[in-house]
Amino acid sequence: MKRRDWIHGALLTGTLAAISGCGGTRARYRLFHEAEAGTLHALLQQLIPDDEIPGAPGANVMRFLDRQLARAYSGHLAAYRKGLEALNQSALLRHQAPFANLAFEQQELLVEGLEAGSLPPEPWGDLSQREFFRTVRTHTMQGYYGDPRHGGNVDAVSWRALGVPHPPVRGRDDYQFPKEPSKATAAAERTGP
């Protein structure tokens, strides 16, 4: 809880760059303008928060999305633009402040509404809130838990947090593995068929 307040405080004072190490790259986004990037960044912090271990913002899922929305996810770019704008409008309607500037808990409630499709419909037009949530969540998870080569999951941070060795220690360098029969095989050999 304390940690969360601290991050939230950092967000408000605009020092997120210092803790996540990626706020400073905003200018490099090819697709998102400043306001969109701010909203998306805050949304990523909701989906997979930076805490003791970098989450989606810290693992540079922003860069992943910025790249993939120009390539494999390009069919979703229009929905991202519309959805981020609508999410911001929803924040303004409820709190008279942009989504990125809200307290963490306020943002969280909005994202819960988004997931349930229960935010006031006005800013959303024909864009389905639930669909937009599902899309951004899926892409974010892919960027965070997927291969670092695509721009997210920097330094394989999520894999290492899960306890998945990177680079792998089995199957490549150690091609002959396993040389010795495992416990079960050894036991079976002792007891016979």
Added chain:
Amino acid sequence: MTNHDAVVIGAGAGGGIVAKELATAGLNVLLLERGKAVTPADCRKDDLANQRTSALGAPFGPDERRNPRVAVDAKGNARVITVRDGGYNNNAACVGGGTQSYGAMAWRFLPKDFRMKETYGVPAGSTLEDWPIRYEDLEPFYEKAEYELGVSGDMSADPFHGPRRKPLPMPPLPPTREHEILEAATKRMGLHPFPIPMLRNSVPYGGRPPCMRCRWCVGFACEVDAKAGTQNTVIPIALSTGNCRLETQAIVSEITTGADGRPDGVTYFDARDRRQQAKASVIVVSGGAVESARLLLNSKSRLFPQGLGNHSDWVGRNLQGHAYSGATGVFPVDTFDDLGPGASVAVCDYNHGNPGLAGGALLCNEFIRLPVQAYNDVPPGVRSWGRQHKQFLQQNYRRTMGFRGPTQEIPVFDARVQVDSSVKDHWGIPVARLSGGKHPHTLEIAAAMASKAEAVLKEAGATQTWLNKAGPGLSGGQHQAGTCRMGDDPQTSAVNRYCQVHGAENVFVVDGSVHVTNGGFNPVLTIMAIAYWASDFVKREWKGTRFRGA
């Protein structure tokens, strides 16, 4: 235009074997494959772009910009989709077809899987039927597949399999940690665990090295060629005879007919999109269950105005895959040992004999679940995002095991492939239009299988378990089958027992399409056995009539 004894359409599981069998028998064979040739060196082990998780692309085809399909949902809404959409029901398009990147489980169906109607009767609203052939007919051909491609395993602890003359040619890989835990648990429950048979070298075989047990197996090509696919076994043999020419990036658009109305060859588009013609005495359609049906439906002629073999409206019907179901459990200790391929131990106790249910499934542990494949599988009560989700995965990824299996589907007539007259692919060929869903009884069986799997995980010591049950939507996908049913009666099937199209004796369909039912097992070894069986028939007939008309 070229002339051949036989043209084989599709270099996948079925087509690769037919090409080899006919070429080694001396026939001049043209093997046409719409995808590219892939080598192990092309394998980049990309978690997000592989044949299982195709979020950023399907590297083993088909090319997503050129090959749309149409999917119709339960409400009747049609959407144009690409291979990366689950509704596409993709398998693969490359030399080797699905066998280039598959998981390589090598199951024989059980004798009862060929006699589903006799065993259970026909559930209302289904087209459940017995096969015109029996397990015993296929047994020698299962064996041939196991020995020619190479299967590792040991079936001696499984009391349920049909009679077999020979053991598998290679021993199983040493067990994983999950295997040890689940083997002990299932034994305590009185079940009969055994190692999953695999088209994967555990020792050197066929001139290829053994598995190095890497993390990225299912959905990927094997860097060391330890996985046996048609691309590294039978297809090279076919080519080495000098009788077979393989042309890649060659998509067949139509089976052509001569002046007498007899099918006489194919039209295809080559790698440079030029329209080509090939004439052949025998035409073998092996494009996989969706594409084979599409090709037949697109091949209209005077004698077959509704598409080749479709006089009774059975082509494209009964599309089925498997209703995958099971459970996931969290354990107090690490179960992850990073030892590929992961899937290792199975039980067949629940394939049949479940009271009140017309079938069942094999149940087994999973291939290594990459992180990006694990994030969606959290228990009810854990939110699908946020700090709780992140922490759940961090705490439990290495302690989570799945146990599940391919529930045999009860076929339905309206689960189908049609061609969409308005949507065309890159070459102007009408695309496949997929519609329909699963039979309600399939869902009941699947739910029961999920509970069985959960019980196993609990016995194995899981502290928390949850079910993964199949949904009602259309299945096909990687296990697609059924669309050109094999049968004795031309009124209720598309091909006869030798895969010969009713009414077109020189056209054969040899792939998953001909399955009457799809077993409670991954289908590929059965597709391979049928390919040997059908090839055997073609070779015998060739010696007589040469399929040159009566």
